[in-house]
Amino acid sequence: MRIGEIAALVGVTSRAIRHYHHIGLLPEPGRRTNGYRAYSVRDAVVLARIRRLTELGLGLDEVRDVLADDAGRELVEVLVELDADLARQENEIRERRRRLARLLDGPVSAEEPVSPALAKLLGTAPATGSPTADKDREHLVLLDAAGGGSELYAALRPLAEDPAVHALYERLDALAAAPVDDPRIAPLAADLAAAVPDEVLAAIPSGGPAMTGFGQALLDDYAPAQAEVVRRVMAALTARVAERGTG
Numbered sequence: 001m002r003i004g005e006i007a008a009l010v011g012v013t014s015r016a017i018r019h020y021h022h023i024g025l026l027p028e029p030g031r032r033t034n035g036y037r038a039y040s041v042r043d044a045v046v047l048a049r050i051r052r053l054t055e056l057g058l059g060l061d062e063v064r065d066v067l068a069d070d071a072g073r074e075l076v077e078v079l080v081e082l083d084a085d086l087a088r089q090e091n092e093i094r095e096r097r098r099r100l101a102r103l104l105d106g107p108v109s110a111e112e113p114v115s116p117a118l119a120k121l122l123g124t125a126p127a128t129g130s131p132t133a134d135k136d137r138e139h140l141v142l143l144d145a146a147g148g149g150s151e152l153y154a155a156l157r158p159l160a161e162d163p164a165v166h167a168l169y170e171r172l173d174a175l176a177a178a179p180v181d182d183p184r185i186a187p188l189a190a191d192l193a194a195a196v197p198d199e200v201l202a203a204i205p206s207g208g209p210a211m212t213g214f215g216q217a218l219l220d221d222y223a224p225a226q227a228e229v230v231r232r233v234m235a236a237l238t239a240r241v242a243e244r245g246t247g
Contacts, residue, residue, distance in 0.1 A: 001039040010047045020050060025064055045079060046070075052085045114141055117150035125160035130169040131176070132226065139218055152203040159195065168192055178225035185225060189232035193240075196233075201241055 007014045020026035026046060029037050046067065053063045114122070118140060125137075140153075159165050171188050178184070219227045 001044070002036055003039065006039040006044050006047060009044055010051060012047065012051055017047065020047070023060065025050060025060060025067070045082070048082055052082060055089075056085070114144050115150070117153045118144045121153040121156055121160060124157050128166060128169065130166065130173055132172045132222075133166070133169045135221060136169075139221070152200070155197070155199040155203040158197070159200070162195075165195060168195060172226055172229060175225040175229065176223045178223075180224045180228050182225050185228050185232070189229045189236065192229065192233045193236035196237060198240075198244070201237060201244065204241070 001009070003014050003017055007017055017026065021028050026043070029039050029043055032038050049067065049070065050063055053066055054060070058066070121140070122137060125133075128134075168188070168191060171184065172192075175182060175184060175188070219231055222230055
């Protein structure tokens with residue numbers, strides 16, 4: 001095969017192949033009498049391997065190490081692994097298409113795409129004009145992107161459906177411009193913490209309600225008085241988790 005033929009076969013550019021030759025990643029093949037490079041099936045396999053590894057996110061130095069490990073392997077072994085890589089990519093594409101199909105079957109919100117479990121929770125909560133309720137939805141989407149669990153979303157459903165929780169959101173909204181020593185902070189924090197059932201605490205991922213990083217980002221997203229309420233709630237829930245662990 002000539003360089004244009006192997007490039008078309010593997011799905012890379014001739015320029016990329018020349019670059020791989022230049023940096024020593026892909027050995028130079030022999031040349032015909034007319035001076036053209038003559039690529040073999042083995043060259044195509046190695047080139048396909050390079051492409052797959054870079055698509056998986058490996059840098060060229062890392063690809064070089066993998067190829068060095070491949071050097072002593074039989075061609076059929078490398079082909080089987082390449083086939084497995086393609087199968088994984090096909091499965092990932094099918095899963096993405098399934099998620100898209102679910103989104104297209106129903107109304108699409110600005111929060112999409114989210115996991116099916118979170119979409120079910122968000123669909124349960126009634127519409128509200130509360131800014132802090134909207135903020136909580138955003139935080140759940142953030143948690144979902146970080147790998148939030150379906151057990152937690154299921155445990156939160158009773159809270160999402162409870163009218164009393166919406167009244168608590170309204171009280172939190174009212175603190176948007178309040179100072180951090182506002183007398184409404186302590187009772188609201190106590191009521192919010194009391195509203196969280198043990199089932200929710202049991203479903204919270206490892207690290208507890210005050211997870212480093214996410215917890216601080218959450219606090220920074222609120223006005224000062226509201227952040228103080230949330231901080232107290234997180235502290236109260238963390239204490240409850242600790243008590244449950246020693247009980």
